Amino acid sequence: GAVVSQHPSWVICKSGTSVKIECRSLDFQATTMFWYRQFPKQSLMLMATSNEGSKATYEQGVEKDKFLINHASLTLSTLTVTSAHPEDSSFYICSARDHRADTQYFGPGTRLTVL
Amino acid sequence: GEDVEQSLFLSVREGDSSVINCTYTDSSSTYLYWYKQEPGAGLQLLTYIFSNMDMKQDQRLTVLLNKKDKHLSLRIADTQTGDSAIYFCAERSSGTYKYIFGTGTRLKVLA
Numbered sequence: 115g116a117v118v119s120q121h122p123s124w125v126i127c128k129s130g131t132s133v134k135i136e137c138r139s140l141d142f143q144a145t146t147m148f149w150y151r152q153f154p155k156q157s158l159m160l161m162a163t164s165n166e167g168s169k170a171t172y173e174q175g176v177e178k179d180k181f182l183i184n185h186a187s188l189t190l191s192t193l194t195v196t197s198a199h200p201e202d203s204s205f206y207i208c209s210a211r212d213h214r215a216d217t218q219y220f221g222p223g224t225r226l227t228v229l
Numbered sequence: 230g231e232d233v234e235q236s237l238f239l240s241v242r243e244g245d246s247s248v249i250n251c252t253y254t255d256s257s258s259t260y261l262y263w264y265k266q267e268p269g270a271g272l273q274l275l276t277y278i279f280s281n282m283d284m285k286q287d288q289r290l291t292v293l294l295n296k297k298d299k300h301l302s303l304r305i306a307d308t309q310t311g312d313s314a315i316y317f318c319a320e321r322s323s324g325t326y327k328y329i330f331g332t333g334t335r336l337k338v339l340a
Contacts, residue, residue, distance in 0.1 A: 120271075146326060148326070148327075148328075150330075156332075156333075157317065157330045157331060157332045157333050158272075158317070158328075158330045159330075160327060160328070160329075163326070163327070207271055207272065209328075211326050218326065218328065219274075220264075220271050220272040220273075220274075221271055222270060222271035223269075223270065223271045225269070
């Protein structure tokens with residue numbers, strides 16, 4: 115079946131540094147990918163919709179300059195957390211839409227810890 | 230705005246049935262999903278139902294939809310310890326690919 119991967123699976127960084135998370139669709143092309151954030155014991159909150167070849171659409175309250183999204187190819191979207199702070203520590207999950215099946219597949223998530 | 234609610238916890242004995250409930254507010258919801266999340270892992274799609282259906286059964290899983298009351302339930306028959314996880318319902322409206330997730334129900338299966 116369709117698979118979506120994320121890299122890295124976990125990352126620990128110092129406050130003030132930037133961290134890039136990759137989301138790849140492995141056996142289908144995804145013109146649209148989504149980035150979610152999940153705080154401990156909470157639900158997934160949609161951060162932004164990533165569209166191949168165009169600017170991402172951010173949800174209300176999500177800072178676009180802090181969470182940079184690039185969707186440069188049909189199989190890869192990246193989320194860069196710039197100048198990370200401890201409050202950015204969270205589980206980041208991406209999903210990719212397979213338009214052929216009108217289905218979304220979720221990645222395994224990336225756990226970010228900012229010290 | 231859209232809102233999806235679930236009870237936070239459910240505890241059942243192994244072999245019993247589990248019923249996880251979900252309520253939503255968006256009357257234009259077209260697709261309703263159930264996902265399973267094990268500790269530290271991503272989301273696993275369990276099943277989904279279209280809004281024009283009342284029920285869907287898939288092996289041990291039965292989904293019931295009461296569209297009038299905007300109530301969705303997931304029944305797991307013969308619950309096993311491996312079913313212990315967090316279960317999320319999610320809804321999506323036709324014409325959009327945004328998923329609205331519920332708060333999640335933590336299922337604990339006692340041996």
